[in-house]
Amino acid sequence: MPSFWFTFSLFILISSFFSSSHTIEDDIKLSLIDFLQNLSGNNSDEVAKSFGWTISTDPCTDRWNGVSCNTRTGTLRKIILEGKGFNGSIDARSLCKATRLAVVSLHHNELQGTLSPEISDCKQLTHLLINGNKLSGSLPSSLSGLNNLKRLDISNNIFSGELPDLPSISGLRTFLAHDNKLSGSIPQLDFKNLDEFNISNNLFIGNIPQDAAKFGPGSLSGNPGLCGEPLKKPCQETLSKRKSKEISGEKLAMIIGYALLGFLVILLLAFMIYRRRKKKNSVKPVNASTTSELSEQRSPYSIGDDSNTASPVITSDLVVLKSGAIPELSFENLLKAPAELLAKSKVGSTYKVVLEEGRSTFVVKRVKDLKMLGKDFSKRMAMIDKGKHESVLPAVAFYCSKQEKLVLYEYQQNGSIINLLQGSGGGEHQPLTGWNKRLDIAARVANGLAFMHKELEDRELGHGNLKSTNILLDKNMNPLISEYGLTIQSETKSSFMDDVFNLGVILLELLTGRVVQNNGSELAQWVQSVVKEEWTVEVFDKVLTGETASEEAMVSLLQVALLCMNSSLDTRPSMAGVASMINTLRDEEEDRSIVSEV
Numbered sequence: 001m002p003s004f005w006f007t008f009s010l011f012i013l014i015s016s017f018f019s020s021s022h023t024i025e026d027d028i029k030l031s032l033i034d035f036l037q038n039l040s041g042n043n044s045d046e047v048a049k050s051f052g053w054t055i056s057t058d059p060c061t062d063r064w065n066g067v068s069c070n071t072r073t074g075t076l077r078k079i080i081l082e083g084k085g086f087n088g089s090i091d092a093r094s095l096c097k098a099t100r101l102a103v104v105s106l107h108h109n110e111l112q113g114t115l116s117p118e119i120s121d122c123k124q125l126t127h128l129l130i131n132g133n134k135l136s137g138s139l140p141s142s143l144s145g146l147n148n149l150k151r152l153d154i155s156n157n158i159f160s161g162e163l164p165d166l167p168s169i170s171g172l173r174t175f176l177a178h179d180n181k182l183s184g185s186i187p188q189l190d191f192k193n194l195d196e197f198n199i200s201n202n203l204f205i206g207n208i209p210q211d212a213a214k215f216g217p218g219s220l221s222g223n224p225g226l227c228g229e230p231l232k233k234p235c236q237e238t239l240s241k242r243k244s245k246e247i248s249g250e251k252l253a254m255i256i257g258y259a260l261l262g263f264l265v266i267l268l269l270a271f272m273i274y275r276r277r278k279k280k281n282s283v284k285p286v287n288a289s290t291t292s293e294l295s296e297q298r299s300p301y302s303i304g305d306d307s308n309t310a311s312p313v314i315t316s317d318l319v320v321l322k323s324g325a326i327p328e329l330s331f332e333n334l335l336k337a338p339a340e341l342l343a344k345s346k347v348g349s350t351y352k353v354v355l356e357e358g359r360s361t362f363v364v365k366r367v368k369d370l371k372m373l374g375k376d377f378s379k380r381m382a383m384i385d386k387g388k389h390e391s392v393l394p395a396v397a398f399y400c401s402k403q404e405k406l407v408l409y410e411y412q413q414n415g416s417i418i419n420l421l422q423g424s425g426g427g428e429h430q431p432l433t434g435w436n437k438r439l440d441i442a443a444r445v446a447n448g449l450a451f452m453h454k455e456l457e458d459r460e461l462g463h464g465n466l467k468s469t470n471i472l473l474d475k476n477m478n479p480l481i482s483e484y485g486l487t488i489q490s491e492t493k494s495s496f497m498d499d500v501f502n503l504g505v506i507l508l509e510l511l512t513g514r515v516v517q518n519n520g521s522e523l524a525q526w527v528q529s530v531v532k533e534e535w536t537v538e539v540f541d542k543v544l545t546g547e548t549a550s551e552e553a554m555v556s557l558l559q560v561a562l563l564c565m566n567s568s569l570d571t572r573p574s575m576a577g578v579a580s581m582i583n584t585l586r587d588e589e590e591d592r593s594i595v596s597e598v
């Protein structure tokens with residue numbers, strides 16, 4: 001019965017991928033390649049080639065890097081090229097030859113030039129995320145023609161001039177434009193329906209619309225010409241009605257303001273001098289009292305007798321992978337820094353280490369019992385580091401000697417997806433529990449793992465210790481897979497299959513909201529027993545079923561999870577297979593929400 005069921009659901013899932021024989025036309029492919037060349041600022045076709053964008057391949061079936069398609073309808077839906085260091089410009093005319101694009105995300109590159117009017121040819125655009133670039137000029141008035149737009153993020157650029165007629169975009173949910181040089185008055189957006197709004201640090205002037213006040217001063221400050229609630233600056237009209245006495249009162253306030261500002265500057269200078277002196281004179285004491293583990297005056301990972309001398313020889317043993325980023329990073333500083341034990345398990349302990357008076361915080365993973373020579377460990381770390389994927393947390397540095405293997409990661413303050421499931425999102429963030437977010441996390445994790453499996457195919461080096469506590473959340477609450485390949489003893493085909501099984505467990509956790517204690521088989525059994533009776537919503541997290549999530553999609557993800565956990569290795573899908581199933585689900589959910597929201 002179960003095996004019939006597995007085969008059946010596998011059939012359904014797989015048939016939905018290959019049912020489409022659509023291909024993208026050559027002129028669209030050529031346009032997209034032009035677009036990528038302009039984006040990279042390099043007219044040689046090497047760049048496009050390195051992303052797999054070639055005329056002889058198909059963007060959808062051959063998976064051009066950064067391109068996602070709706071596999072069912074065979075249409076190009078998303079172009080996501082974030083943080084790739086591109087310093088060219090956005091050739092919107094070529095880009096929007098792919099007229100069905102829904103998502104264009106190019107944030108955190110070094111893009112220059114303007115956003116040209118042809119962007120409105122991408123009529124179905126729902127997400128335009130071009131924040132964190134060096135784009136300039138005024139926004140084209142044609143932008144107001146993008147009436148499917150839900151999320152517009154142009155923040156942290158050099159855009160100037162007045163905003164186009166954005167109020168005509170009725171479904172806009174996000175408008176982030178902070179840190180630009182935009183001017184004019186704030187348009188009358190449909191503030192009631194906006195989730196996110198930030199225009200701080202621009203040159204906007206005039207009254208703040210009443211409904212915009214709910215976003216608080218943080219979303220409006222840094223615009224010297226703005227007045228009214230919630231800023232503590234009343235508007236001119238009311239001022240002129242006041243008596244002259246009050247106006248002179250305002251002048252007084254201004255003088256006091258300047259005096260205060262001067263005082264602050266002096267204070268700041270004094271503080272900076274003090275800090276510099278302090279740094280010169282004092283040697284930072286070892287802060288051992290912060291943790292219970294550190295009963296001795298020594299770092300928890302100090303090494304034999306060398307620890308107190310901290311000779312340059314030791315320093316050089318710390319292999320820094322992320323070059324240039326952190327000047328204060330040395331083995332010596334690590335040993336001196338205060339460390340806090342975060343977690344301890346049979347594969348090793350994890351510490352939080354604060355360097356340079358809190359300027360950088362790292363997580364140090366101390367790997368236990370890894371039967372491996374230091375030389376081989378170094379090779380492995382270098383190899384893992386070669387595979388770079390936005391959902392895989394790269395190690396910052398590592399140290400290995402015969403006795404000790406340490407790996408450093410950047411500390412992620414939002415914790416792991418465990419926090420998310422238990423509704424206690426770390427940091428300032430609200431716990432994110434929605435179905436679309438969970439599906440997105442599932443897809444990103446699967447994509448990251450599929451990428452790594454492909455990169456490390458020759459060595460057959462899997463993650464080896466995949467669990468929800470190892471899936472961290474970055475500052476945008478996107479998942480980061482940490483500790484890839486650290487604890488794995490042997491490189492075998494089955495380490496890939498173990499990852500697939502463990503991803504299945506994580507998918508079940510995301511769906512049910514229950515956290516797995518041991519190896520997940522009990523949870524799988526429970527789910528299967530409920531499922532065998534009849535398809536039922538009972539297994540799903542209550543938080544999800546209360547939402548508008550589609551039960552059908554949740555059931556489909558459940559099927560994927562159970563496929564991953566199939567006891568027979570032969571019927572377990574590969575990670576690439578899992579990724580494409582989840583991507584298809586995510587696309588369909590997005591299309592559904594696009595259709596239902598329009």
Ligand SMILES: *[C@@H]1O[C@H](CO)[C@@H](O)[C@H](O)[C@H]1NC(C)=O
Pocket residue numbers: 037038041042043091093
């Ligand atoms: C693309 O970039 C090149 C320079 O790299 C420029 O000459 C060309 O005009 C750009 N094309 C478009 C359509 O912007």
Ligand SMILES: *[C@@H]1O[C@H](CO)[C@@H](O)[C@H](O)[C@H]1NC(C)=O
Pocket residue numbers: 041042043044046047
């Ligand atoms: C363009 O890319 C090619 C191949 O990657 C490289 O050799 C060349 O230096 C690049 N040119 C510029 C201007 O970056």
Ligand SMILES: *[C@@H]1O[C@H](CO)[C@@H](O)[C@H](O)[C@H]1NC(C)=O
Pocket residue numbers: 041087088
């Ligand atoms: C883009 O970066 C490349 C290599 O880093 C550099 O050669 C080129 O001049 C840059 N182009 C622009 C327009 O800044």
Ligand SMILES: *[C@@H]1O[C@H](CO)[C@@H](O)[C@H](O)[C@H]1NC(C)=O
Pocket residue numbers: 178179198199200201215218219
């Ligand atoms: C808006 O942007 C500013 C500037 O980047 C930032 O400091 C502020 O926290 C943002 N406000 C909100 C509410 O996110």
